[in-house]
Amino acid sequence: MTIAFIFPGQGSQAPGMGKALHDAFGAAREVFQEVDEALGEKLSKLIFEGPADELTLTTNTQPALMAVSLAAMRALEREFGVAPSKAAFVAGHSLGEYSALASVGALTVSDAAKLLRTRGDAMQAAVPVGAGAMAALIGKVDVDVAEEIAKEGSAAGVVVVANDNNAGNVVISGDKAGVDAALAAAKAKGVRAIPLAVSAPFHSPLMQPAADVMAGALAAAEIATLAVPLVANVTAQPVHEPSVIRRLLVEQVTGRVRWRESVEWMAQGGGVTRFVEVGAGKQLAGMVKRNAPDAEALSLNEPADLEAFAKTV
Structure with a gap:
């Protein structure tokens, strides 16, 4: 059994996501606290209570989804002994790449939160609303x-x-x-x-101003060597060198999310037989079933999901 941990992107958010993880696991609470401290605000309150229209703002959605994914991942490791290194690959859909990188130690949770806040603000500012x-x-x-x-x-x-x-x-x-x-x-x-x-035309050439902002932000960010390769959105191929990842994260802002090809490569070229979506929602698991029908796809959203999965690893 070869595992890939995959991390959701924008569209998977909903008020209340991650609340059960927060209440059940001290390791998950730590992550939400780290994100709140990094951003200097109680983003966790918005995540747990809404309102939905404020949570859906790109500036909030991006770090919020990362927080839920990392809370689940850290609980899985600390509470159930399932380390990220159990995976052969990690991947994330758009902003989910930052979650994937943080899950394997390439980014700290704090730095991922700050980068995603910057990314969300820059994407929103790149094009006037309605244009x-x-x-x-x-x-x-x-x-x-x-x-x-x-x-x-x-x-x-x-x-x-x-x-x-x-x-x-x-x-x-x-x-x-x-x-x-x-x-x-x-x-x-x-x-x-x-x-x-x-609220904006994501992953198009119109996002070039946001890509320029992220080039500066990522140049100043510390990215460690990955413990597990990342299958990148813009290449649909595994990478692990920090310098390459830095470049691809900038290209990703304007580039195509090649999710179908990424899943197909992991299943066929990487031998992945089990795709494990970590965080909010079940959108990626649904996509996996269409792209790699012979592989298993499951989502870890709630404490019971983590416990059940841990017993099978």
Whole structure:
């Protein structure tokens, strides 16, 4: 049995996430306290109590999801003896890469929280609210079809494939004119397209100002050598050198999240038979089942999930 720990990104958040972990495990409480102290505010109160619209703000969502993932990971290690080194690989969806890096000691929880606050603020500031858009292409669509749709939309503005999640779930991103034109192109091809309620056009060239901010922030951050390789979003390949990771985290702000390819590589090239989503929600486990149907996929959200998983490792 070869394990990969995977960490969720934006969209998995919900008020109350991580509260049961906080209440059950001292190790989890430590993580929430570290994040609160790093940011100089009680983010944990917002995580546990909401309101949802404030938690969904990018500046809050990014460190909040990391906090929940790391609380679960630390509890798994301290309370149940399952170390991150049990995994052959780690990976995270977009902001989840920071959770993955912190889980294997490349970043401290405090530094991950600060970097994600900076990342969230920079992404929100990069494009005026309402100027950008994202949409999910659902159903009979793969990345090749999505690229055709984006190319047609690009005649009217900026639009690119942002997230290749799995066949039947590809996200496009860009300015409003480009995405609107792509939506029309999708309809003409019989592809279902759903505009997403997001505050900025993530993983598109319009995020270059945010990438520039993160280049400076990451240059000043300490990144240790990874205990377990990270399968990176922008390459769908394993990396462990801090200098390479630093560069890829900057490229990730404007680059495509190659999640389908990452999971396929881990299952086929890396021999992973068990994908373990750590933190909030179950979105990644669902994607794994579509990308690697022969592998096991499970989510660790609650104390009972951690206990049950630990008995099988």
